[in-house]
Amino acid sequence: MEQEELRAWLRLVLTPRVGPGTARKLLAALGSPHAIFEASGLALSALVSRREATELGREPEGLDQQVQATQAWLADGLPLASGRRSRFVLSLADPAYPRALLEAADPPLLLFAQGQLDLLARPAVAVVGSRHPTPQGQENAYAFARALSEAGVTVVSGLALGVDGAAHAGALDGLRDATSGSTIAVVGTGLDLVYPKAHQALAQRLSTQGLMLSEFALGTPPLSPNFPKRNRIVAALTRGTLVIEAALQSGSLITARLAAEMGREVLAIPGSIHSPQARGCHALIKQGAKLVETAQDVLEELQLGQGGLPVAGNQAGLFASQGDDEAGAAQAEHAAQEADPVLTAMGYDPVSQEALSARTGLGAADLGARLLELELMGQVARLPGALFQRVGAA
Known part of the structure; x- marks a missing residue:
């Protein structure tokens, strides 16, 4: 993305009181951010409110600094084997913008990405769950994700503590060759920050072997509203969402609900009737989510088994057989x-x-x-x- 184009997109994203819905309406009518900012006040007033038109007529505070920071961040990306840099900014108009997300109800205007961008075009499954899982839940998250990655499926999660982190680690450890799936972390901060800090090493692996993805501008801190917001991206990028463990009130159930609303499959692993962390999964199963016991169940339900997945014969179906x-x-x-x-x-x-x-x-x-x-x-x-x-x- 050229500097002037990047500047126009960042200006649109950062303009106060102009939300994503309004921005997409303007883009549909006028074609590009440049055209929006070159339009007369009268033309803008025909599409948006007077207050929104006024805001669009002036540059948002800090725009120059954000443009400079983004350009520096892009330039510092390490070269990949393909010869490209490892950092990207994708707009709605970019051919590399994921089609599955483009077709969602509320696609981000910009996506900041770091790592293996081609993962956005591969079949994917969301693996989500509690930030405080039981030991069995932690192990299930790691092992299911590893088996899915070995089968060529990309695992998408949110880099949170607990199930998310275990799923990312399992998917990365499942990398064997170019047919493996790897993992995408959709985060709630700018990509120049890592949250939680305990995942610094994991984020470094993701930035080279997987993909880090955010809709938030560089420097965006870990604000509470951003984490439920990013869940719609987790759900939209995938064919289905697998919930490992979740309490009845949890962000994982938000992701599952969003997935169902988008027409994606929802899958859940059952647990002990005495465990609070199993109640969210049991509620989903009662509502029609697919009960799964093995990674093969996930592949079959989502019709993703073409790559083949030998699974050890135990109840949880956790690890792919290695002979x-x-x-x-x-x-x-x-x-x-x-x-x-x-x-x-x-x-x-x-x-x-x-x-x-x-x-x-x-x-x-x-x-x-x-x-x-x-x-x-x-x-x-x-x-x-x-x-x-x-x-x-x-």
Whole structure:
């Protein structure tokens, strides 16, 4: 995008009291940002209110600084294997603007992108869920996303803590060759910032192996209203939204609702009837969302299985098989876990040590020692409230 064109688009985005809907109305009538700003006040007044026409007649405060910052940001993008820079600004008129988003009800005027831009044209699934998932939910997010990426599906999420971060990491770890799916992070800040800060390293990987995407100008801080707003992009870019874990009042359910309104599929993983983090998924399933237990379920429901996806035969269907030897080892480990009386008594719901003691007949000292061993082995996680939960597939 040339400097003058970039300036015109940024001016349109930054003009106060002129929202995206009004801007798209003006673009439909006049053709381009340049034409909008060259139009007479009388011509503008025929399309928008007098106050909006007045605002369009003067440059917004800070426009020069924003143009300079954006140009510098673009120039600092690292070169990719294709020879192009890794940073982009896409307008509604750009051929690279994702068609799926262009057809949505409220497409952003501009998209700031960093990384592998071709991911916008690939089949994608949104993977969303709680910022505070259970250990099993965290593992499910990682493993489902990895399996989907290995199958050639791009995983889209929001870079939040919890399920989002696990999904991005799983999808990146699922990269094997050019047919893999990778991942897109749709964020609620400017792309010159990383939020949350705990995801600095993950964002760096995404910026080269995946794609970072934002509708917000550089320097935009993590404002609360921006995060629900970005969820419509997460939903629009994908063929369906998979909810891993979610409370009844959560941003993940907003994404699922938006996906349904756009005609996309909604899928959900069931959980324990005692877990607050499962209630949102159960509510979605009651409303008609597809209940899924394996990554293969997702591929089949969305008709995305052409790339092939061998899945290990466990209830959660978490990891793609990597050969008969590995599958056999996993089955042997699973059988060993089933033989453990503490794991058998624990089941898959969070449980207190007192309840486990009653189920197993073990004393506090012996049970505590065994729980510590299982925790160190990665088979049990310690939860807030002095509870324990089994980790891994059923």
